[in-house]
Each structure stands twice: as C-alpha cells, then as structure tokens.
Amino acid sequence: MNEAAIRWISGPVLRAVTRDPFRIHEAVHVGAKGVLGEVIRLHGEEITVQLFEDGTGLKPGDPVQGQEAPLSVRLGPGLLGNIFDGLLRSLSGEGRDFLLPGRFLLPAGRFHLTPLVEPGRILKGGDPFAEARLAPDAHAAQLCLVPPDRAGEVVTMAGRGEYADDEPVLTLRDGQGRNLQVAMSHSWPVRVPRPVAKRLPVDPPLLTGQRILDCLFPVARGGKAMVPGGFGTGKTVLLETIAKWCDAEVIIYLGCGERGNEMAGVLDEFPRLEDPKTGRPLMERMVVIANTSNMPVAAREASVYTGITVAEYFRDQGLRVALMADSTSRWAEALREVSGRLGELPGEGGYPAYLSTRLAEFYERAARVTTLSGKNGSLTVMGAVSPPSSDFSEPVTIHTKRYVRNFWALDRKRAQARFYPAIDPISSYSEDADVLALWWSKQGAPAWAAQRRRFLTLLEEQTRLERMARILGKDALPPGQRLTLLCAELINDGFLRQSAFSVKDRYASPRKQIRMMGLLTRFMERAEAAVGSGVAVERIAALPILRRLQRMGEDIAEEEYERFDALEQMLEADFGALSGPSGEEKPS
C-alpha cells in the first residue's frame, strides 16, 4: 500500500510527503479514522489530496494510505431500491441519524444466484454469467456481468444458492493461463466511462407522461436534456415526476448538493407508488444517490461520476436507464471550489477553463448503445441547472446547452402563477422531435408532427400578439387575432398545464395525449371556420365546451376514454349550434 505523511492541511485540501508511487485520482484514507480522499496533484515527493469528508482534527504527521486504485465504486445487485451517498456508500442502517466522517464497513448483501454459464464457455468482458435475486422466488432478476476489463474461459461456476455479493462465484482462465476470480459485484473507476460495442442513433421516445415534454419537446432514449430554472421554478418536481412516470426500466436519481428533505421525500414517496407498467413499487427500479448541500463539496464533485457510472452499469445489462441529476450547477460549483483551492487560473464566472470539457464528457456518457454482450441498452440523462440570479447567460447554462439536445427552460412568471410545469414553450426546444415523429405515427397519430408544429406556432404567435395588445388594447385586435389568443390560452390551460400532484393527471399515457391533442386541434379548426364565417370570438369564448377542454386533463382519468368521445360530440354540437340559422351573424 502507498503511504504518505501529512505536511500541511487547510480546509479540505492537504499536502503530504511520500516516496511511494501514488497516482493521480488514487483513492486514499487519511488519519486514524480513515477519512476518504483523492490524490489530485503530484509534485516531486509531495502529493496533494482533496478530502471527501470533514478533516477536523487531522494534523501534520498523520498517515495517508493510498488504495493503489482510482476512486471506484462497487457495482452489483445491491444497488436497486437503495440510497447511497456521493461515493456510493449505503446510507441505510438504524442508529445512523447523523453522518460522521471516516471509514465504515459496507455490509455485503446476500443474493440468490442462478448460474447462466458452464465450465468451458468463453466469456468476454460485459457478458452476463448469472442472475441475482433478492429471494429465490423474487420476480425481478438482475444480470451479473463479467467486468468489462476481464475475459476468459469458465473454469468453475458456483451453483444455484445464496452468496454474498462480493464473494467469488466464477473463475475464469485468461489468455495467459491465469485464473481470475469474479463476484456478483465488481468495482469500476467512476471517472472512466464503461466501454460499449457500438453507439446507436437515439430513438424511440423516452416517454415521460408529461404532455408538454412528450408532445412538444420530446426526449429520445439515449438523449440528453437540461432543465435550467431559478429557484422555485420546478426543476426538482419535474425531474422527480419524470423519475416516477417515465418508461425507463431503471432510474438513477442523483441529488447533488440539494436539500436533505427532498431526498427524504423521495424515500418516503417512491416505495408507495406503483410503476404504471409493472405494478411494482417504483422504488424497486431506483437507485438514489444523495449528496446533500451540507455534505462536503469534494464528494459532490465525485457524486456526478458515481451516478453516471451506476447508470452505465445498468445500461450494460441491456436496460433502458434514465439518470436525473439535480443539480449539475452544484457540481460545477464544486469544481470551481476545488480548482480555486488549487490556485488554478479562474475563467468565466470563476469556473476553471475545463468546465466546458467536463460538461461535455459527462453528457457524452448518455447514449443508446449495443453493449459489449450484444444487447441494446440506453442511458438518457436529464440535468437540472440552477443559474445564479436566474440568468441563463451564465457559464454553466451556456456550456451545458452546447452539449444537450433538449432544452427545457423554466419560466419564473409561469411558476409564480402556479402554472406547472413552468416550462417556457417559446425558448425551450427538442432536437429529437423530428426523429420521433415516426414513432408517434406508428402509434396511430400520423398527425402528431403537424399538430405539434401548429401548437408551437400558435404559442409563438401569442407572445407577439400579447405584446401588441399591451399597446393597443385587446379590443383593437381583429377577430382572427383575438381567436389566436383564445386558442393559445386554451392550449396552455387544457394541454400544457399538468399538476404533478393531481392523481388523475400526473401521468398521461400517449393515448391520452393523442386524444387531447386531437380534440384541441379540432376545436381550433372549427373555431377558425366559425370566425371565418362571421361568428364573434366572444361567442366562441362563451361555449360550454371551452371549460370542459380546459379541465379535461384533470377531469378525465386514464381509463375513461369514452369521456373523450363525449367531449368530441359536445364540441361538434356546440359549434353546430353556433353556425345554425339562429347563430349566424353578419360580418359588421
């Protein structure tokens, strides 16, 4: 083991002297308690270490022990359904009301193993060799993978039975005739992306159940999205809502430098919610990684890599994975803090010059891929951005924007009116939308792309007209434009507004979304025709169908499709009555 002795310490940074061959990013334990840290600089006989935990009480002369491996995490069947800190250490355990720094033992989990291979089989890195289950009859099985950097011929494979997740169960003989021991879990350095066989174009949509996303700004599997917004605009609720209802098979929820109560809220709520597809508690498909804002900053910097490494591990099992990171700005700030302590030259906003590169590397790890074992897997990444003073021209927002394909901007005005999700339909965009139109068409919505366009154009027109109305007064606008305003308001209220807390409306299936989009489009067609034939806009605004359409998301539950049929009839009847002989109006 590499050894060094502290020479100088201040805050979370220390320098130590050594003769041993430490390497950059090597994990270290410091002092008697074994406070965790990482080597960040080498200079002659001196190493510089950043601490991931509070170093109170450390002093010159205290030992620094190198682990001779970069900061790594243990990936295995014990992850799902659990909560970890930023270095993937379990937070569970009675009697641990407070977190104290220092080494603590991670109890190995015990799992039921079902072998998938026999002696003689040749395995390459990433190949599955067994299934692991929490109980022998548990329905959910996870694949155990050969570590990507190992390969060989199976010499022995343990039989069916219960094993600790870090206990060797498979022996491989590699090309040089050496025996390699493999357990259900394996260790992987967090800063190194896990290899894949091939990257694939992003496709079909990752359905979120949120209308404004799925229909206006959809994200594809393997895609990347950012959610910038000032405090209180709804970043966390949006990411949590997507975590609950999106159609990924595994969710990695990364709380990076945010509130402890929010993490507690996730742990309180998710086990009680059911996955709409499997009927299983949502928590079973989740891994929660929590580095709350009061935890040490260096661990916050690492937590982002921990999260994405765990996500890649599930992707490598051929699963559809989604990672939510709330908030990537806290990670960037941690980078800035560490960089400042190292005396590096600050760039824009005090961030180090490599901020942009780090963001690019992180988002590049999102992809749809063919895994090493030939399966298809995907990792979709969604990151919240918390711009200081809600200023979207600050470095983290700007640089992130360069690397993501989806921009979901939150708007303070909407949030203040309690119009949620407060995604601004004007400045937000999706680069995945064009690819995804085909999927919608196959779902029986060939008009999806055209309707989407129409909604977006209408909303844009609304901003322009409202600006004009502010100068001239609404009444001065011609009927066609007044109708545009009416329809835009209807789309906002009847389609874009969707409360995360409404039991009926928090999740909308594609089918419900298609019905709602269709009804609104029909309303616009009929209304335009009516106005074209001289009907006053005020009479359209007074139609009873309007309120029904405004509230249909909240009023009509998933299974009640026949109520949409009823709405359609009502719509036709309402307009029919307008243009009937008594309703005809002469253009003035």
Add this chain to the structure above:
Amino acid sequence: MTVQADLFCADAVTRIEGPLVFARRRVEVGLNEAVEVIGADGRVRLGRVAAVDEAFMTIETLESTSGLTLAGTRIRFVGEPVTFSLGPGILGRVFDGVGRVLDGGPPVAARTRVSIDGAIINPMRRAKPEDFIETGISAIDTLDSLVRGQKLPIFSGGGLPHNRLAVDIALHARLRSGKSEPFAIVFAGIGVPYDQAEAFRKSLEAGGALGHTALFLNLASDSSAQRLLTPRFALTAAEYLAYVEGRHVLVIITDMTNYCEALREVSASHGEIPSRKGYPGYMYSDLATLYERAGRIQGRPGSVTQIPILTMPADDITHPIPDLTGYITEGQITLDRKLDRAGVYPPIGVLPSLSRLMKDGIGEGFTHPDHPALANQLYAAYARTMGVRLLAGVVGAEGLTPTDRLFLEFGKQFESRFVAQPDGARTLEESMAVGWELLRGLPETELARLSDEQIKRYLRKPAADG
C-alpha cells in the same frame, strides 16, 4: 479532556493580518481545533486553526485582533473544535454571539457539550415535515403554509416590518390539533443594533414567551468574524432542545445579510478569489450548513423550524444573498415595499412567495380538502390581475374588457382584505373564508383551477360548511 487542553504557547506569534494570526507551532494541533488567543491585555479571543503544517499554523480569530501584539500574545489550545455546553437551563437566558451568558445570571448548568458545527443529518433518517403550523397570517396559512421542520426565510428590505412579522409568527404559532407539546424559541440576532435586539426581547416578554426562549445576540458593535459563529451557537442550542429535550423549536435568525457580509469580509482577509459581487464561491455550501440544520429526525420527538430573515440589498431578489438562500430553503416569504407603503400589514408579496413543503401539510387529512384548490386558484387569479394591471396602465381601465375589470377589483380586494389583516390574527378557517368570498367576485368560467364539484360545494354557497 485531552492532554493539549492546558497547553499554552507564548512568544510564538509571527504575524497578524486582519483576523488571521500566524504562529509557530510547538504543540500537536489539528485542523479546525479551537484556540484562545490571549492578548497582553488579558482579553481572551476565540479562534480556530485554519491551516497547519509542520512548523507553522494559521489561526482565524473570531473576534477583533485589535490591540494584539506579536510579543505579548499567548495561545491556549483547547484540543477540540469549538463546542457549546448545554442544559435545559438555557431557556429564559440571554447569550452573546459565542454562547457566553450575557444577562448577568449564573452560568448554565451543562448536561452535554457539543461541537457547534453540528453533524450532518442522514437524509435517510429525516422524517417528513408535515405538521401544519397555523401562524394567524392569511397569506402564509392559506397560500404558503409553514410546517414543522421547514426552513422558510423572510425576504425583506430595509425598513420593512420583518421583525414584527417574525415575532407575530413566533407568538402565534400553534398546531391546529390544539395538542400542547413542549416548544421553545431560539432567537439569533446577527449584527443587530442594540435597540432592535431589545425591542425583540420586549415583545417576547410581553407575549409571555421569554421563559421558553433562548436569545443569542451578536450586536452591530460586536466583531464581524464572530457573526459567523452566532447562528451556529443558536442552532446547536436548537438541536439540543429539539433532539435531546424533545421540544418543537422555532429558530428566528436576523439578519442573514449581516452574516453574509461577515463571510465576505473574512473570505477577503484570507485572500480568496471572490465569486459574484465579492462573496466567496463557497457561500452556497456555507449557508447550506446552517439552513440544512432544520428538520425532524425519525424516532425523535422534537423538530427544528427555521425562519431566517434577510434584507435584500436594494430590494433585489437576484442579489446573491437572497438568490443562494432561495436555492437552499424550502420556499420564501417575500415582503413588498409597495404594499407596505399602502399601509398593508403584513406586506407579503404573494407572487414571489412560495412554500415548497406546503403540499405535504395541507388538504384532506391535514387541513381542509378545499385548501389546495383554493390556494391554487387564488394564485392564478392574482397572477392574472398583475397582467391586467399592466394592461390597464397603458390602455386605461376603460380599455379593459368587463372580465378584466373584475380582476382589477379582485386584486384590490385581495390586497386590502386578504393580505392585510387590520383585524389581527386569523384562524385558517377565517382566512379561507375570505379567500372564497373574493373568488365569488369573479365569473365562474374564469376559475379553471376549480373543479365543478368545488365550484358547487365551496363557491356557490357561503363557506363554513364542515
């Protein structure tokens, strides 16, 4: 106590720069450990070890270094981080900003001694804050409800009645169940003028609350480095009262702006590269170590609820102090100067205010089933009013549609009858009744946030059904 406890070190100081004292190191000393810097005048100044190497150490003094000399200064090593000795006797007492008795009474009998930095609450062990606290203030109770264990700051401005509001909340706060559970108030004054601190004490006394209050006062005249410790002492006391004594503790901290100024000053003296407006880049993390000390813990009876007060420089909510605070706290109550000028008390600016934990503490099973929808609709209507006012400012009220004119009227009533409370504290039911009444002035077709059922049940007939 450790061996170092009584170690003194004389003639070791080599340099004094602002709050920093550089000294040769002759004894074992660890990072962040407390020291006492004793001047030739015999005055004891609290400090802590900010950096240490084989031969030297840097001490950050938490009180003014004015008057210190190189030769006559001695350093006493405590051998552990800064701690606070606590016991049930802290209630009814007044302390200075670093936990020393200030009221002339006897020292507090200590049951325990804990580090003032507090330990990180394991997020997994946190209990969900969901007990609705009635504050008697309509805009808070109805629209931005406070729950036990929440951190809900008041964003104010110079000259606005934030202190009065904080006292009103502290004196009125109660659970609606009427259950009487042991509670306490911890008040931390950071850089407050003497008369303000005294006014605070007097109103608590008049309200009969002084007996279960602990006051921590760092006065405007006290050292600014000490300001960094005051909230930490206060929160340590609060945590003791909550988690050891089982009390529900309301912590009022005023003024966090002074705290942040002190942080900037100390950071500058360390020669750190400043971030926005000269505040250090770690201000978010630093504030989080204070604000995150609110909450509840599973299996422990008490709770810590925080109401930090800050004055926004130039009333600017995008200034780093309110901005970073808002990113950490669970919402904010924003005071509005226009309303204050119009004589509205409490002058709560409803739109920029928010309580993130409200949804967990209101509605069916908590307050009233119609509470969430009412709040939602009031918000939507008031937001629309703001748009109409803008329009009216240009085209005049005559240029408005009849519906828009109804919204203008709604806004007027909302501010003068719902936000303003000339009648004093209101029960939640009284507040909600006013809210429903105001909504009755708007056409039903405009109330898209209410279901047909809610319109029928709560809007059409007088409130107060049960």
